[in-house]
Amino acid sequence: MTKSNLQKVLESGAFAVTGELGPPKSGEREVIEHHASHLKGCVDSVNITDNQTAIVRTSSIAAGKIILDMGIEPNVQMTVRDRNRIAIQADVLGAAALGMKNVLCIQGDHASLGSEPQAKNVNDLDSMNLISTLKKMRDEQEFIGGDKLDAPIDLYIGAVANPFADPFEYRPYRLAKKIAAGADFIQTQVIFDMERFELYMKKVVDMGLHEKVRIIAGITPLKSLGAARYMKKFVAGMIVPDHIIDRLKGAKDKKAEGVNMAIEMIEHLKTIEGVAGVHIMAVAWEEIVPEIAERAGLLPRPTFD
Amino acid sequence: MIVAERKPLKEILANLEPFKKVLVLGCGECVTVCMAGGDKEARETALALSIARNKAGNPIEVKTHTVERQCEPEYLESVRHLVEEADVVVSLACGVGIQNMNMYFDDKRTLPGVNTTFMGMPTAQGEWMENCLGCGNCVLDETMGICPIARCSKSMLNGPCGGSQNGKCEVNKDLDCAWHLIVERLMKFNKLDALQEIKEPKDWSTSHNGGPRKMIREDVKL
Numbered sequence: 001m002t003k004s005n006l007q008k009v010l011e012s013g014a015f016a017v018t019g020e021l022g023p024p025k026s027g028e029r030e031v032i033e034h035h036a037s038h039l040k041g042c043v044d045s046v047n048i049t050d051n052q053t054a055i056v057r058t059s060s061i062a063a064g065k066i067i068l069d070m071g072i073e074p075n076v077q078m079t080v081r082d083r084n085r086i087a088i089q090a091d092v093l094g095a096a097a098l099g100m101k102n103v104l105c106i107q108g109d110h111a112s113l114g115s116e117p118q119a120k121n122v123n124d125l126d127s128m129n130l131i132s133t134l135k136k137m138r139d140e141q142e143f144i145g146g147d148k149l150d151a152p153i154d155l156y157i158g159a160v161a162n163p164f165a166d167p168f169e170y171r172p173y174r175l176a177k178k179i180a181a182g183a184d185f186i187q188t189q190v191i192f193d194m195e196r197f198e199l200y201m202k203k204v205v206d207m208g209l210h211e212k213v214r215i216i217a218g219i220t221p222l223k224s225l226g227a228a229r230y231m232k233k234f235v236a237g238m239i240v241p242d243h244i245i246d247r248l249k250g251a252k253d254k255k256a257e258g259v260n261m262a263i264e265m266i267e268h269l270k271t272i273e274g275v276a277g278v279h280i281m282a283v284a285w286e287e288i289v290p291e292i293a294e295r296a297g298l299l300p301r302p303t304f305d
Numbered sequence: 306m307i308v309a310e311r312k313p314l315k316e317i318l319a320n321l322e323p324f325k326k327v328l329v330l331g332c333g334e335c336v337t338v339c340m341a342g343g344d345k346e347a348r349e350t351a352l353a354l355s356i357a358r359n360k361a362g363n364p365i366e367v368k369t370h371t372v373e374r375q376c377e378p379e380y381l382e383s384v385r386h387l388v389e390e391a392d393v394v395v396s397l398a399c400g401v402g403i404q405n406m407n408m409y410f411d412d413k414r415t416l417p418g419v420n421t422t423f424m425g426m427p428t429a430q431g432e433w434m435e436n437c438l439g440c441g442n443c444v445l446d447e448t449m450g451i452c453p454i455a456r457c458s459k460s461m462l463n464g465p466c467g468g469s470q471n472g473k474c475e476v477n478k479d480l481d482c483a484w485h486l487i488v489e490r491l492m493k494f495n496k497l498d499a500l501q502e503i504k505e506p507k508d509w510s511t512s513h514n515g516g517p518r519k520m521i522r523e524d525v526k527l
Contacts, residue, residue, distance in 0.1 A: 081459075085506060107466045110458050110476045121459065128463030129506045144506055162467030167488050170465075173500065177463065181503050220516060236468035236475035 004101035016277025019043035023058035055115025079108025084124035104158035115261025159183035163200035210274030222258035328391035331371035342397025368426035377404025441511030456483035462504035
């Protein structure tokens with residue numbers, strides 16, 4: 001089995017860094033290349049969102065292939081919202097054929113929140129089913145329906161965790177379930193409420209889950225006060241505490257303060273037991289990632305032969 | 306029960322444009338209970354249609370009647386004379402009743418007067434909730450009597466998703482997160498461990514996804 005770069009980094013024990021790219025609402029290859037170019041060399045793998053917030057964009061696998069051609073490793077996000085098990089399994093094979101190994105299993109925001117609110121939400125599988133499906137395809141070379149794959153595929157299976165969703169007490173148990181289903185690594189929702197995240201991680205460590213899975217903590221540099229307020233109010237499953245808003249409000253240069261806060265958060269995350277890396281979600285602000293990575297002491301990224 | 310709501314009068318009027326003699330037919334079952342298509346609503350609808358057509362200078366003759374159950378052929382023969390007299394029927398029954406009318410009186414068109422919304426129950430005066438999708442494979446034993454197929458916006462078998470906050474669904478802040486309710490109820494019965502079991506992908510073939518369903522019971526057939 002060939003391992004993805006992300007898998008090698010995480011298994012080496014190095015503090016991993018992942019980035020994120022939201023494909024455009026167009027078929028412009030150069031736009032994807034432009035966004036990705038900022039991330040090259042600063043991150044170990046780049047998440048490619050799958051019609052994020054249920055808004056139609058270039059498909060994650062197509063965009064993944066474009067950045068792969070640039071020498072950047074994609075982490076293909078895959079929701080169960082838009083495809084049934086036939087399409088999903090076919091897309092996993094397609095991604096593998098194109099050389100993509102990291103797949104992040106996501107339920108997906110409900111279509112009613114996005115650009116096609118009249119769409120049928122497929123949800124043939126749920127996110128947990130998707131994790132076990134990938135594991136079955138990789139470890140047993142078997143599809144859900146029992147058919148066998150003609151040849152093994154390489155997959156590094158990702159899942160998401162949202163420590164800020166409710167019921168809070170149940171969230172570590174849900175993480176345990178995702179691990180049991182087959183998740184190799186976890187990427188969390190954007191963290192602004194560090195206190196709640198630490199409480200969550202404490203429980204995760206008490207349960208020994210950090211030894212079974214690699215947890216990459218999500219952060220987003222805030223570009224403006226408006227962005228912070230928008231996330232607090234409108235983004236599903238997100239908590240933005242008032243002290244974050246207040247600090248940004250009090251700052252003269254909001255962008256610089258947003259970057260400072262992101263770097264402080266990364267420094268803090270490095271000290272939390274069980275955190276194996278950081279996922280920097282600077283969608284539409286990719287050009288700031290090199291500065292954040294540099295100032296947070298995350299560079300250079302490890303390389304493997 | 307089956308919950309429905311009457312179609313906007315405008316839509317019914319547009320459908321009735323070419324007709325002069327109309328029978329508005331109510332149903333005495335679910336649509337009566339949910340106040341969408343019982344005898345009272347049939348009379349109100351008939352009156353409203355009549356007034357609107359008079360106003361438009363295109364008068365219409367409207368009769369009303371209500372049968373006990375439009376969804377069973379046995380109950381329809383009693384209205385044959387009214388159906389035959391009319392140019393067209395507007396049924397205020399659910400989609401099942403409307404289709405039964407079209408099948409039973411296949412020389413006459415029966416048009417829908419309601420939108421059939423869901424299988425559910427009243428939660429307060431004037432409020433109804435959906436709580437069964439008729440998936441053909443009930444899991445209520447595993448989910449403490451709260452259906453994740455109908456009541457979770459994403460029909461998750463292994464919920465809750467990351468969009469659940471303060472017990473509410475990401476789709477709508479007025480909507481309870483079904484999985485939050487399930488987790489709470491499991492805790493109440495000290496059964497939270499049950500959630501550690503990973504539910505396999507659901508067999509949707511027993512639902513509409515397997516094609517329109519037909520049920521045959523040899524034990525009760527004549």
